[in-house]
Amino acid sequence: MKHGKYSKVFNIIVPILLFLSFTCISITSLNSINNMQGNARVINYSGIVRGATQRLIKQEMHNNKNDELISKLDKILKGLSRGSEEFDLIILSDKTFQKDIANMQEKWEEIKKEIYLVRNGKDSNKLYSLSEEYFDLADEAVYAAEVYSENKVQNTVTELSLLSILFIIFVIVFLFFQKKQKKLSIELQVAENASKEKSNFLSRMSHEIRTPMNGIIGMTDIACMNYDNPEKTLDCLNKIKLSSEYLLSLINDILDMSRIENGKIELYKQTFDLCGFCERLYIMFSQRAQDASLDFNITSNITRPYLIGDELRLNxxxxxxxxxxxxxxxxxxxxDVDINQKIIDDEVCSLIITVKDSGIGMSKEFLSKIFEPFEQEVNMASHQFAGTGLGLAISHNLVKLMDGNINVSSEQGKGSKFEIIIELPIADKADYMKIHDSVHSMDNDNKNLIGYNILLAEDNEINAEIAMSLLEMKGASVKHVWNGKEAVDEFLHSGTIDYDVILMDVKMPEMDGLEACEYIRSSKHKNADTIPIIGLSANAFVQDIDKAKSIGMNDYVSKPFNVDELIYTIIKLNNKI
Structure with missing residues (x-):
C-alpha cells in the first residue's frame, strides 16, 4: 500500500516538474529568439549608419545636398540609442555599445554643423577629418554589438543545455517508475494529441528562426508524453539535438553575414580531397532527395583530386x-550537381561546380538582387518556403573571398542553374595523407586523457562544470580556478604537480586569460616557456585567435567546443600525435 501511495504521489510531482522544466525551456527559447532578432537588427542598422553616412559625406563634398538622408540618419541614431518602433530597433543594454553610440551622436552633430558650413563655401577638409573619426566610432559600435550578441547567444545555449539536462533527468526517472503503468492505447492517444498540438503550434510560426525552436519544443512535448516508451523518447531527444544544430546554423548565418560585411572573416586553407568532398556531398543529400521524391545526381570530372583551399567554406x-x-x-x-576540374598548369586548376534543378525558378527582377542579404522572391512560393534570405548572400561573399565567381540563370517554372568557378592550387597526395593521418591518428587509443593533469581557468560555473565533466570522463585530472589571477598563482605554486596543459578562458574578471598567459610566459617557472596554453572563448574571429597566439597561447578552441577537437589539440600540443 505504501508503495502504491508513493507511486501516486510520484505520478503527480514528476509531471509537474516536467511541465515546469518544459515551460522554462520554452520561455528561454522564445526570449532568445526575440533577443537574437533584435540584436541582429541593431548590428545591421549600425552598419547601415556607417555606409549611409559615408555616402552622404561624398555627396556633400560634391555639392549634392541630401537633407532627407540627414533626417533619416538622425532617426536611426536615436533609435540605436533609445529604441525605435519605426525601424523595429530594441535598446541594446550594453555599456560599451551605448557609449559608442553616444560618441557617434556627438560626432554626428559636429558633422551636420560642418556640412552646413561646407554648403556655405567653407573648405571640406574638416568635414573629411570628422567623418573619418565618425567611421572609426561606427566600426567600434558594430563590433561591440556583435560581441554582446555572441555573449547573449552563448549564455542562452548554456541555459538551454542545463535545462535540457534537468529535463532529461526527470524523463529518465519518470520512465523508470512508469514503464509498466501505461498501455499501448494510452501511448497512441498521447502521441496523437502531441502531433495535433505540434501541428497547431507550427502553423502559427511565421519566421524561419522559429522553426528549429518549434522543433525543440514539439519534440520535448512528445518525449514528455511518451515517458514509458524509451525508444520514442530517445528518438525525440535526437531530433531535439538536430533542431538545436539547425538553430545554431541560422545564428552562424547571421554572424557570418555580419563578419563578412565588416571584413572580419578569413579563409583557412588546407589540403583536401575533392573526390571525398563529392562523396560526402552525395551522402548528405541523397536520402533527403529520395524522401522528397527527387532525382538527385552528382557527376564529376576530376583528374587532380588533391587541392588547397578552405574545404569547410566551399562546402x-x-x-x-x-x-x-x-x-x-x-x-x-x-x-544535378556537376563538379568539373580544368587543369590550368601543374600548380593551379579551375574548379567549376554547377547545380541545376527543375524547380519553381525565379523572375528576372529577383535575379538582379538575388545575392543581397535578406532578399527573397515575393510570390506564392515565398510563403510556402520560409528562409532568412542570408544563404545566397553568404555564399556569394565567400566565393568572392576565394577570388571566384558565382553565376545564376533561372526562369519561373523552369528551374535554376548556379555555376561556381574558383581557381585553387593543386597539392600532392602525400600532403593530404600527412594531414589526414594526423587527424585520424586518435581514432583508437589516443582518444583519452588518462594521466593528464589539466589546469582549467573558467569564471562561468556551468561552463566549468561542462568542461570538467567531459575531460574527467576522458580520464584527465582537472584543477579548476575562477580567473586568470588564480590560474597564475596555481601554476607558479603548484608544488609537486606538473600540469600538462592550461585551458584558459579568454574573458574573466580580475585578470583575463590573455593577461594571465603573458604573466605565465614571463615568469621564472621551469615550465613557463613549454607549458601548452589553449585559449577558450565564444569569440571566434580571426583577429581574436591571432591576438591570443601572439601573446603566447599555443592554440585556440572556440565555444561551444567539440570535445574530440579539444582532446586532439591537447594531445597534439603534448607531442603525443
Missing part, C-alpha cells in the same frame, strides 16, 4: 545552393 557554399534546390523543387523533379 558551406555548395550546401547552401543544393539545399535551396531541394527546397524549391517539387516532387518528381530533378537536381
Amino acid at each position: 558551406q557554399v555548395v550546401v547552401n545552393i543544393v539545399s535551396n534546390a531541394l527546397k524549391f523543387t517539387p516532387a518528381n523533379g530533378r537536381i
